[in-house]
Amino acid sequence: MRTAAGAIGRPLKNVGIYLLRGVSLLLASTIIAFFLSSIAPQDDPIHAYIQANPGVSAENVARMEEYWGLNQPPVARYVTWLKNILSGDMGYSTSNRRPVAEVIGVRFRASIALMMAAWIFSGILGFGVGCIMGRFAGRLIDRVLKRVCLVMCSIPTFWIGIVFLVFFSVTLGWFPFGLSMPIGANPDEVSIWQRLHHLVLPALTVSFLSFANLALVTREKLADVMESGYILFAKARGEKWILRRHALRNILIPAVTMQFGSFSELFGGSVIAENIFSYPGLGSALTASGKTDLPLFLGITLFSVLFVFCGNMIANILYSFIDPRVKRGD
Amino acid sequence: MKMKVLPAEKRPNRRAMIGIVCVLIFLILITLYIVGASMNELLFEPDFSQKLLPPTMKHPFGTDFLGRDMFARTIKGLSLSMFIGATASGAAAVIALIVGIVAALGKTWLDHFLNWVIDLTMGIPHTVLLILIAIATGRGITGLIIGISLTHWTGIARIIRGEVLQIRSRRYITASRKLGKSRLWVAVRHILPHMIPQFFIGLVLQFPHAIMHESGLTFLGYGMPPETPAIGIILSESMRYLSAGMWWLAFFPGAALAIVVLLIDKLGESLKLALDPASAQE
Numbered sequence: 001m002r003t004a005a006g007a008i009g010r011p012l013k014n015v016g017i018y019l020l021r022g023v024s025l026l027l028a029s030t031i032i033a034f035f036l037s038s039i040a041p042q043d044d045p046i047h048a049y050i051q052a053n054p055g056v057s058a059e060n061v062a063r064m065e066e067y068w069g070l071n072q073p074p075v076a077r078y079v080t081w082l083k084n085i086l087s088g089d090m091g092y093s094t095s096n097r098r099p100v101a102e103v104i105g106v107r108f109r110a111s112i113a114l115m116m117a118a119w120i121f122s123g124i125l126g127f128g129v130g131c132i133m134g135r136f137a138g139r140l141i142d143r144v145l146k147r148v149c150l151v152m153c154s155i156p157t158f159w160i161g162i163v164f165l166v167f168f169s170v171t172l173g174w175f176p177f178g179l180s181m182p183i184g185a186n187p188d189e190v191s192i193w194q195r196l197h198h199l200v201l202p203a204l205t206v207s208f209l210s211f212a213n214l215a216l217v218t219r220e221k222l223a224d225v226m227e228s229g230y231i232l233f234a235k236a237r238g239e240k241w242i243l244r245r246h247a248l249r250n251i252l253i254p255a256v257t258m259q260f261g262s263f264s265e266l267f268g269g270s271v272i273a274e275n276i277f278s279y280p281g282l283g284s285a286l287t288a289s290g291k292t293d294l295p296l297f298l299g300i301t302l303f304s305v306l307f308v309f310c311g312n313m314i315a316n317i318l319y320s321f322i323d324p325r326v327k328r329g330d
Numbered sequence: 331m332k333m334k335v336l337p338a339e340k341r342p343n344r345r346a347m348i349g350i351v352c353v354l355i356f357l358i359l360i361t362l363y364i365v366g367a368s369m370n371e372l373l374f375e376p377d378f379s380q381k382l383l384p385p386t387m388k389h390p391f392g393t394d395f396l397g398r399d400m401f402a403r404t405i406k407g408l409s410l411s412m413f414i415g416a417t418a419s420g421a422a423a424v425i426a427l428i429v430g431i432v433a434a435l436g437k438t439w440l441d442h443f444l445n446w447v448i449d450l451t452m453g454i455p456h457t458v459l460l461i462l463i464a465i466a467t468g469r470g471i472t473g474l475i476i477g478i479s480l481t482h483w484t485g486i487a488r489i490i491r492g493e494v495l496q497i498r499s500r501r502y503i504t505a506s507r508k509l510g511k512s513r514l515w516v517a518v519r520h521i522l523p524h525m526i527p528q529f530f531i532g533l534v535l536q537f538p539h540a541i542m543h544e545s546g547l548t549f550l551g552y553g554m555p556p557e558t559p560a561i562g563i564i565l566s567e568s569m570r571y572l573s574a575g576m577w578w579l580a581f582f583p584g585a586a587l588a589i590v591v592l593l594i595d596k597l598g599e600s601l602k603l604a605l606d607p608a609s610a611q612e
Contacts (some may be wrong), residue, residue, distance in 0.1 A: 021446070154595050264455045272546055
């Protein structure tokens with residue numbers, strides 16, 4: 001995609017084409033999400049009702065099917081659903097007894113705090129560690145850190161979350177055991193520090209994987225740059241601050257792009273972390289709603305697709321604005 | 331960079347070393363799989379007189395709330411994970427190979443379409459798509475395998491596609507076309523053989539991801555049924571006992587999983603070094 005973007009040249013036109021492509025992708029994901037969830041064997045509301053209340057007459061079943069629109073063909077149902085979504089009506093969450101959009105709004109505020117904390121943390125630390133590794137490529141510190149990063153990549157997120165929970169919260173007692181605020185506290189009276197205190201472990205868990213990935217990529221890029229002719233030339237001229245002046249800008253672009261392109265893993269990680277730490281965000285709502293509350297589940301699915309799409313779009317725009325080669329259209 | 335360069339005949343043969351590492355890891359994994367798959371279920375039967383014991387010589391990983399031996403359950407779970415991981419990444423690699431052949435046909439619109447499908451698959455977070463497919467298939471092993479293969483083919487497909495695009499512009503391909511061979515013939519006879527190493531490398535490299543997603547999804551309650559001895563089930567069951575300080579219930583099974591993932595990852599990296607012509611001669 002990067003080469004295609006380069007051929008087209010000017011960033012603005014890029015953005016336009018990217019948006020068109022994005023709309024088609026979003027539409028396709030609504031189709032996938034809707035039809036996958038509608039072939040689910042256990043989630044038909046009528047059947048759930050009949051199982052709970054045996055002895056319903058066939059006539060009443062037909063009436064219920066008409067009320068819920070289940071007598072219509074799937075395509076017609078999809079069109080109705082899409083129209084409603086586009087007009088802002090995402091449906092009604094049966095488990096929360098509130099409109100889906102409202103539930104998502106509340107949950108997203110908790111999740112975005114978690115994801116942003118993890119994102120910034122893994123971004124800064126991953127980039128820093130990657131720079132250290134790349135700067136001293138081949139030396140002892142590089143080999144040790146690289147080994148550590150590779151091991152980190154192989155550790156399942158849900159396990160490391162549990163280990164954090166056991167070690168920092170049960171054994172050491174430094175951090176609370178799950179949730180986003182003290183149990184029984186009034187949400188309006190909870191201070192920002194209390195919230196942050198509850199945020200630390202889940203955020204560490206989410207950032208665990210992406211940190212190692214970013215560090216490894218940054219290391220490769222920096223090691224390449226340090227081998228290049230212009231660094232050698234700068235060294236030969238006896239320049240100081242070579243890393244900052246000549247290398248950093250070059251490796252910052254792929255790192256930033258990669259961080260924005262990692263929203264998908266970020267969301268996936270937060271689903272797992274929120275379940276481990278009973279954190280009341282989108283991820284825990286997603287797994288809870290998948291079994292019984294399809295409107296909410298579909299809403300969160302679409303929301304996550306939109307979230308990932310925004311990340312990718314920012315990555316692409318940044319790429320075409322920052323990188324002079326893409327801007328020129330090389 | 332500052333390694334001492336030995337004369338060629340004294341240097342250990344790097345390719346041979348890598349080969350030995352590959353065989354060793356493969357043997358370890360295969361043994362683990364056979365032990366787990368052929369394990370007698372009686373070894374982790376509930377025994378209520380042995381509930382929630384800390385690790386001892388008799389029960390190296392301790393016992394759970396039903397008195398089941400966690401070590402045996404972990405080994406069984408690992409073999410299950412390996413089976414699902416292998417099947418799913420195999421299926422993913424086959425999908426990727428088909429995509430590669432289609433890309434090799436050289437039709438631009440097909441290529442654009444494939445790219446679009448790859449973007450679509452990567453645009454939905456894997457965890458979300460996996461849960462969706464698990465719901466649609468009614469959860470269980472089949473759903474896991476379908477879900478994981480449908481989410482993991484993109485990584486391999488990108489590698490294979492890149493390879494195909496390079497090969498497609500070679501002269502002998504043009505020559506073959508000019509000699510009157512059809513696109514399909516060229517794709518199968520001239521391009522497909524080049525994708526075989528990438529196919530195996532991609533398969534093994536996706537394997538650890540497949541295992542991690544399998545156990546993660548099972549942990550979230552959308553994977554294997556609760557009575558199976560899977561690592562995800564073991565860890566989600568252990569959650570209730572963590573606050574009571576029974577860390578071993580989660581620690582050892584998860585660590586064992588991480589070690590298996592590491593071994594497979596190492597196997598993939600070594601295979602890549604040994605099979606990839608670009609790095610094999612370094």
